[in-house]
Each structure stands twice: as C-alpha cells, then as structure tokens.
Amino acid sequence: MKCLFIVIAGVSERTLIAVKPDGVQRRLVGQIVQRFEQRGFKLVGMKLLQAREDILSQHYHDLHKKPFYPNLLRYMSSGPVVAMVWEGHNVVRTSRLMVGNTNPAEAYPGTIRGDYSVHISRNVIHASDSVEGAQREIHLWFDRRELVDWDCCDHSSSYQV
Numbered sequence: 001m002k003c004l005f006i007v008i009a010g011v012s013e014r015t016l017i018a019v020k021p022d023g024v025q026r027r028l029v030g031q032i033v034q035r036f037e038q039r040g041f042k043l044v045g046m047k048l049l050q051a052r053e054d055i056l057s058q059h060y061h062d063l064h065k066k067p068f069y070p071n072l073l074r075y076m077s078s079g080p081v082v083a084m085v086w087e088g089h090n091v092v093r094t095s096r097l098m099v100g101n102t103n104p105a106e107a108y109p110g111t112i113r114g115d116y117s118v119h120i121s122r123n124v125i126h127a128s129d130s131v132e133g134a135q136r137e138i139h140l141w142f143d144r145r146e147l148v149d150w151d152c153c154d155h156s157s158s159y160q161v
C-alpha cells in the first residue's frame with residue numbers, strides 16, 4: 001500500500017491548560033494528562049504552583065466585573081494549580097472541545113468537565129479559548145526557559161493520508 005506522510009513543519013500551536021485546585025485536590029492530574037497525551041498532543045511545559053493573586057487577576061482580567069469574580073479568585077487560590085503548556089495541530093480548539101462547556105451541567109459526558117464536575121464554581125480545569133489568548137496566558141504563567149522544545153518520532157508529528 002502506498003502511504004504518504006505529511007510532516008507538519010515548524011512550531012505548531014500551543015495552549016495553556018491548568019488543573020484547578022479542586023482537580024489537584026481530587027487527584028485528577030494524572031487522568032487529565034493522560035487524555036492530552038492519548039489525543040496526541042505534546043507536553044512542553046508543566047509545573048505545580050500556588051498561583052499568586054497578581055497572576056490570577058491578570059489571567060481573569062476580562063471577568064473582573066462579574067459578580068462571581070471574588071469567589072473565582074478565592075477558588076483559584078484555594079490550593080495549588082498544575083499549569084501546563086500543550087502543543088499540537090489545532091490544540092486550542094481541540095482542547096476546548098475536550099474540556100467541555102464552562103458549566104459542567106451543560107458539558108457533555110466524555111469531556112473533562114462533563115466527566116469530573118457538576119458545578120460551574122468547581123469546574124476542575126482551565127483551557128485557553130483562542131490562539132491569541134493562549135499566547136498571552138503562556139507568557140503570563142511561564143518563563144520562556146521553562147518551556148522545552150523536543151522532537152518525537154511517533155505518529156503525533158506526522159499524519160498519514
């Protein structure tokens with residue numbers, strides 16, 4: 001059989017994924033990482049940290065007038081967060097689909113929020129919602145030196161057509 005492999009050249013898209021404090025406390029980090037690995041994305045940055053208030057207020061700057069904003073910052077400060085940068089073809093859009101609706105009550109089963117959460121104020125995970133937003137958030141949460149470029153020889157860097 002004749003096969004053609006297309007190698008996706010150059011640095012592909014990146015997104016910021018964060019397991020929120022409830023996800024860390026409920027020991028969901030491993031299962032969440034596994035979903036992104038299984039999908040074929042590449043982990044290029046990862047750390048456990050207690051998020052400082054200045055990072056959180058910049059991260060959620062567009063929500064600062066919302067009534068739930070003080071609770072959101074309290075929630076995000078209630079324990080450590082696992083911040084990650086994942087890379088791959090269309091990773092921003094695909095990870096939003098994997099994460100599911102903001103409100104877990106509306107999130108489909110099979111999505112992370114749809115499988116692991118029931119309430120919008122404890123929705124387990126963050127995922128950037130646009131390519132531009134992802135670049136801003138990666139820059140906010142990670143120092144350039146904390147991101148690792150690495151090559152792989154597996155299926156995720158080439159596609160069979």
Ligand SMILES: Nc1ncnc2c1ncn2[C@@H]1O[C@H](COP(=O)(O)OP(=O)(O)OP(=O)(O)O)[C@@H](O)[C@H]1O
Binds near residue numbers: 102123129
């Ligand atoms: N009505 C609400 N009541 C309580 N918390 C809310 C409400 N709306 C949003 N939040 C919280 O604020 C977060 C940020 O809201 P946003 O609209 O950015 O959702 P999102 O983009 O799905 O979530 P995130 O940015 O954390 O990935 C939500 O993930 C949720 O934790």
Ligand SMILES: Nc1ccn([C@@H]2O[C@H](COP(=O)(O)OP(=O)(O)O)[C@@H](O)[C@H]2O)c(=O)n1
Binds near residue numbers: 068072101102120
């Ligand atoms: N009504 C809401 C909306 C959002 N939120 C929180 O705010 C976060 C960010 O909201 P968002 O609109 O960016 O939604 P996502 O990008 O997280 O799906 C959510 O993930 C929730 O944690 C909330 O607590 N109550």
Ligand SMILES: [Mg+2]
Binds near residue numbers: 127129
């Ligand atoms: Mg959001």
